[in-house]
Amino acid sequence: MSTSLITIKNLNKTYSNDGVETPVLHDVSFEIEKGEFVSIMGPSGSGKSTMMQILGMLDRLSSGEYLFEGKNVNEFTDDELAKLRNKKIGFVFQSFNLLARTTVMENVELPLLYDEDHLELNNEEKIMNALKAVGMEHRANYLSNQLSGGEKQRVAIARALVNDPGVIFADEPTGNLDSKSGLMVMKILQELNNDGHTVILVTHETYTAQHAKRIIQVRDGRIISDEQVKDRLIANGEGELLK
Ligand SMILES: Nc1ncnc2c1ncn2[C@@H]1O[C@H](COP(=O)(O)OP(=O)(O)O)[C@@H](O)[C@H]1O
Numbered sequence: 001m002s003t004s005l006i007t008i009k010n011l012n013k014t015y016s017n018d019g020v021e022t023p024v025l026h027d028v029s030f031e032i033e034k035g036e037f038v039s040i041m042g043p044s045g046s047g048k049s050t051m052m053q054i055l056g057m058l059d060r061l062s063s064g065e066y067l068f069e070g071k072n073v074n075e076f077t078d079d080e081l082a083k084l085r086n087k088k089i090g091f092v093f094q095s096f097n098l099l100a101r102t103t104v105m106e107n108v109e110l111p112l113l114y115d116e117d118h119l120e121l122n123n124e125e126k127i128m129n130a131l132k133a134v135g136m137e138h139r140a141n142y143l144s145n146q147l148s149g150g151e152k153q154r155v156a157i158a159r160a161l162v163n164d165p166g167v168i169f170a171d172e173p174t175g176n177l178d179s180k181s182g183l184m185v186m187k188i189l190q191e192l193n194n195d196g197h198t199v200i201l202v203t204h205e206t207y208t209a210q211h212a213k214r215i216i217q218v219r220d221g222r223i224i225s226d227e228q229v230k231d232r233l234i235a236n237g238e239g240e241l242l243k
């Protein structure tokens with residue numbers, strides 16, 4: 001049996017708005033195994049976020065095939081996709097997307113409130129464990145607007161983790177951060193990967209991409225290379241080590 005987590009074959013995506021067609025992804029094929037750390041890298045406008053939205057089941061492909069854990073994603077209804085997504089996938093975005101004037105704990109709790117199967121379980125323990133994983137437990141009762149950008153992103157990662165999803169998608173997670181906070185985020189993503197999470201990182205920066213184990217390069221909606229990283233960067237909290 002294939003161990004592939006994600007298989008896409010000949011994927012195409014064209015946006016249609018009021019009769020205007022925008023072709024964005026062209027004949028994209030790759031596989032991602034459980035436990036990988038992959039960067040999807042390319043310049044602005046090359047289709048990275050579109051790819052992440054499709055892989056993350058936030059949007060649908062126009063043609064081609066997408067298998068997640070061997071199951072054909074095209075065949076799921078929107079409700080089924082929403083359930084699957086909430087259980088299996090955590091998202092981190094460039095702009096953090098936290099609720100303002102809402103506490104850190106409440107922000108991290110949100111995915112648990114959508115999880116109909118587990119409403120009765122001890123949310124507080126899960127929330128605190130997720131906050132510990134990103135070193136933010138000491139800010140549990142702060143309002144999200146009382147945090148720095150780097151702290152906000154760490155809380156956003158805790159929110160992505162709280163349901164214990166196997167896969168984390170991060171779209172330009174360091175894009176709004178200073179370099180030190182960015183490195184902290186990369187360190188956390190590497191730790192999550194070391195703990196067995198599959199991490200899929202979208203970035204336009206070679207330097208950020210090199211923290212992954214594999215880089216898929218995209219140009220104008222096509223894959224131009226797909227290689228293991230030779231000189232991988234390891235963020236260790238103080239700087240970088242080459243591995
Ligand atoms: N909802 C949409 N409708 C039409 N075009 C879109 C939409 N979203 C993105 N695009 C277009 O798709 C292309 C790729 O965008 P995107 O996937 O965001 O690239 P990247 O993340 O690599 O910067 C851009 O030309 C963008 O304008």
Ligand SMILES: [Mg+2]
Nearest residue numbers: 048049050171
């Ligand atoms: Mg983008």
